[in-house]
Amino acid sequence: MRIQCSVLLTLSLFATCGAALAADVNMQPTLADYKDGEKWVWKYKGVTKAGEVRADGKDTKKIISKDGELFMVTASRAFPLSNIVKPDTSKTSRYNWPLQVGKKWTYEDHWQSDDGTTGSTIQDAEVISYKAETVEAGTFMAYTIQYKGKMTNTRGYSANTxxxxxxxxxxxxFIKLTQVQDDYLYIEELIEYSK
Structure with a gap:
């Protein structure tokens, strides 16, 4: 009887630990995870070491339903949410799903700005923690992911990031974003979330 109880206790502990570990692994959101009327508002500010303010304002995203389809609306346009939540299987994306502490990958983004400048951001990424984090919008369980690397563009710009x-x-x-590019510091924080 003693051995059987010990085995049951051990199995129970493994099941409990397994459930705790599973809670710390998160998959990419799906269309079903979003609701009509959801809204996120961030404040942002970017300043050089010399004190020059290059960015200062607010950014809002909202989910709306139109003819039975969900869209994510930003300041400039509306995107079908079905396009945004397509499974991302790239090994070099911003978030390498599933997220879990200790995961590492290389993030690569090759982009073009509104003025036609092209560039690249290549960074080594690592999920360093999963814990309660507090921002102006509240306290949420969150992953902290660090990205270190370089950003370059066709106008000769090159910065460590x-x-x-x-x-x-x-x-x-994301509920907070901190970016350092050589002498430039950019911080964006969620100040409002509503369902």
Whole structure:
């Protein structure tokens, strides 16, 4: 009887630990995770070491339903949410799903700005923690992901980068973003979330 109880206790502990570990692994959000009327508002500010303010304002995203289809609306346009939540299987994406502490990958983004300038961001990424994080919008369980690397563009710009993304699975969004590009510091923080 003693051995049987010991085995049951051991199995129970493994099941409990397994459930705890599973809670710390998060998959990419799906269409079903979003609701009509959801809204996120961030404040942002970017300043050089010399004190020059290059960015200062607010960014809002909202989910709306139109003819039975969900869209994510930003300041400039509306995107079908079905396009945004397509499974991302790239090994070099911003978030390498599933997220879990200790995961490492290389993030690559090759982009073009509105003025036609093209560039690349290549960074080594690592999920360094999963814990309660507090921002102006509240306290949420979130992953802290560090990205270190380089950004370059066709106008001769080249900067070392050190970024921290704090991503909250419950909100399907980052709640804080800190970017350092040589002498430039950019911080964006979630100040409002509503369902």
């Amino acid at each position: 050190d970024d921290i993304h704090v991503y909250a699975p419950e909100l399907k969004a």
